[in-house]
Amino acid sequence: MILPWLVLIPFIGGLLCWLTENMGLKLPRYIALASMALVLVLSLWLWATGDYQLTAVGDSPSWSQEFRIGWIDRFGITIHLALDGLSLVMIMLTGFLGVLAVGCSWSEITKRVGFFHLNLMWIIGAVVGVFLAIDLFLFFFFWEVMLVPMYFLIALWGHSGSKGNSRIRAAIKFFIYTQASGLLMLLSILGVVFAHYYQTGIFTFDYQVLLDTPIGGALGMVLMLGFFIAFAVKLPVVPLHGWLPDAHAQAPTAGSVDLAGILLKTAAYGMLRFAVPLFPEQSAMFAPVAMALGLIGIYYGAVLAFSQTDIKRLVACSSISHMGFVLIAIYSGSALALQGAVVLMVAHAFSAAGLFIISGQLYERLHTRDMREMGGLFGRIGALPGFALVFVMASLGIPGTGNFIGEFLILFGAFESVPWVVVIASGGLVLAAVYSLVLMHRVYYGAPKADTALEGLRVRETLMLGLLLVLLLLTGFFPQLVLDVSAQSMTEVAQWFSVPSSLQ
């Protein structure tokens, strides 16, 4: 029974935040914090008590928790939630970043606090739903619910940008990109369901049943592409990345943290859970294209990041580059690379969240995000540059951080099947160093623009950054904490890849 509560708590908490909006600024914040903490604690409890390592190996995925009640029986739609290692990792991450998102908007958001937290909570709730739902209709429902509050978050509390990049425009761009691609996914879902209906005469949206429905040929390819494009927009995969830098630059800090930390990961999760297992044959055929797109993403993102002057846009573009590695991992079909992708997703959530929080803190102090107006901040803002250094180093994949483990497991894993892709991707590591160090260089090095000391980090800020830093190092030195949980799920995904080739 714990699964529906994981989804419901944020939704209920969000409503409570909204209702208490008129009772002071503090109350909604505490309610939001409490509900996020509850989600985190529940997921940690699931982690501590469950066994995700050695569940039975079979054809069908082995869930460690399931919840199912009927919804729209006529079309075989159920509220079917299930948990395995992969979704648990993602939910723990969501809970943690939810707490951080509340924490970093503590002083940033002062207008309509209750409604803000309603949106924030509902994003989290929907994301948890996405990670748990294994009914395709329910999955689509949560997938769409995710973006409405995000739209409001950007449109109402966002930063106004320069050169006509208003927050409204960014929000609309985000909405149209995701909405249009969501439509493609809906069509694909219906396609799969009808294919199943024609084969068996039964309407069902149940993942586990549909897994056993072979859809061959061109139709399968088209349906697979529908899923892929929907996820590719969210990941994002170049050339469908256009919404991301705008959305990030214009979103409030909490929005950026959620976007980079978990919303992008729903896409990777979707590929791992749906796109690949539902269409193993077509995915294997499509793999070279996907990996090429991953490579383009790595390089294009790196070059874009290097040429930005807005600090948040730089971090946003670096996410494009990092997600290129994840895409390569997913389509390499090697369990090692897939495990690396999981670690990279977790670590990237930490490092990107850290960088966005720091950008927010810089903005609060300097009232600019333009790096040309910064410089020489090393000695001026207490411990902030030290934290920034660690997160920047994590983003360029220095060993000792989880990002290194993630990237290198991906490269090691994929090397056996696609050595040249890996060699080219490795070149991206140099470019990652270039744009990361340029960030360091422009913001913290050089002659200070003024000699006055800026306000140092407050306890809340230090606590958040410190926690992120510890977690980054923890995933770097003890990645097994994550790897053990996701091992079973990733082995299964890798098997989906190997099955079609063994059948031939």
Add this chain to the structure above:
Amino acid sequence: MNLLFLVTLFPLLGAVLLACFRRMPVNLAAIIGVGSMGLAALTTAWLGLAFFAADQTPYVQHLWNWVAVGDFRLGFDYRLDGLSLTMLGVITGVGFLIHLFASWYMREDLKDQTGYLYTRFFCYMNLFVFSMLVLVLGDNLMLMFLGWEGVGLCSYLLIGYYYRGEANAWAAFKAFIITRVGDVFLAIGMFLIWVQFGTLDIQTILIEAPSVLAEGALLTEVTALMLLGGAVGKSAQLPLQTWLADAMAGPTPVSALIHAATMVTAGVYLIARTHVLFELAPFTLELVGVIGMVTLLVAGFSALAQTDIKRVLAYSTMSQIGYMFLALGVQAYDAAIFHLMIHAFFKALLFLASGSVIIACHHEQNIFKMGGLAKQIPLAYACFLVGGAALAALPIVTAGFYSKDEILWLSFASGHTVLWLGALFGAFMTSVYTFRMIFVVFHGKANLHAHAPQGIAHHLPLVVLMVLSTFVGALITPPLAGVLPELEIDAGHATQIAVEVLAAIVAIVGVGIAAGLFLGRRRLMTSLVESEQGGRVWRFLHSAFGFDTLYDRLFVKPYLLVARLHRVDWIDALINLFPGLAKLANYGLSASQNGQMRGYAATFVLGATIVVAALVLG
């Protein structure tokens, strides 16, 4: 022996403490920073005793399982054997002395600054030592890579330590990026090894290599070549050498520890550690020697035309590492490691002494603005004489003579005549540029007033390193017998003596030429440099053969151009055409809805005509 982890734990704890409590008093920071190194050095001494007591049997300490995914298993394992013990001794021993000296140097250096900078310095230094120790102790390639990148990071931070200077920051940037290029090669090497061996455990790889890799096969060569790429980047050898001279922007103790004694020798360590792979790849092995020779010549020539005291030393470091590579190339591994150790002694001495000179001369680094310092700062003079003599390998009394001449002899005896000749010529140049520096700095007319540094933290490290740079240091024999194979040579004893005497003569002649050119009025040199041809040559050498300009044109400028073209996200702009088109259509259509009767009538008539025409003609 099970105290092995402590040797890395102390510097790590020091770094963590210094990072967490940035506002601690300067004295406490010095005690933590230097004390942690002292404890690490003591642990190393204890480990050394235990190692010899246990008949030099290698010891592996398993700390925890790092990564385990299917067959991909990595432990956080340390391995102590003769090679890592030697490196351990150099890192903690010389490292401790440099830390002690730094506690004095940084206090002088930061006189008008706040204490916070002081803690930051020792935090980075301790973190560096931790990473370096992990590099040499790591029992698998990934763990070694962790240390490998870690030292690069600390090197970056310490080069850019004076963060306000734009040039320092770019020097740090450059160092990181260029070594990162090498690191990517090393990473690809690791991927290749993983695919072929199914393990990253170094010992297993060394044992299985002869059965797994075909000698001289393309794949074998490529694997070794990738490792060499990593080594070349870290050790500042051609073609990835350009960062080292700029790295001198960091505080002088940093140059002593990182850019002379320890980090830059990591490449030598890597090749020695994985020597079996290189022996199976004869072409690459030969290349190692050639790279060493070319680098030592290029660096030697460049050192001749430098005016900054630290840059002279930087190029001499490059050239000495070139000797080590040359030794590796002729399979004289223990000679390479021996020279690594001796070089750490005398180069640390020279750098620390130059730090002492720089402080004494109020941060002047141009040797031609010094002059006549011998009487004013006699201790530094003595250090330079001893260290310089060791660098030039003057016979019998210096440590450098024993280590470098072994390399010269072994390269001759193993039949690599070209390498030997190059090395011999390099030895001649070494003594010329070394004594050029000493004569210019300490002799002649006094140009400025220096104040002699004081304090035990200043004197003690210099004196200890001075002793180690004489033949006393050469008495230390690294216990490499079980780790590295010895080179078999069948040349006679008489030949050996002849070769060594020749090398000694070359070194002494070099000193003589330096004295002739740079003692007294230096008329010949002045007129040479002032002539048109001479000036051109001088500028060419001063810029170290123009590699910087070349790389700037080949890589930096094009990348900047590409980046400038991507200020606008082209793909995004292309997709933005769709909303643009929609908007355009919107304008067009709404313009037609203008409420003017005649427009509507005209459209109506036109439409009707077209329909009728279509009906009639169709």
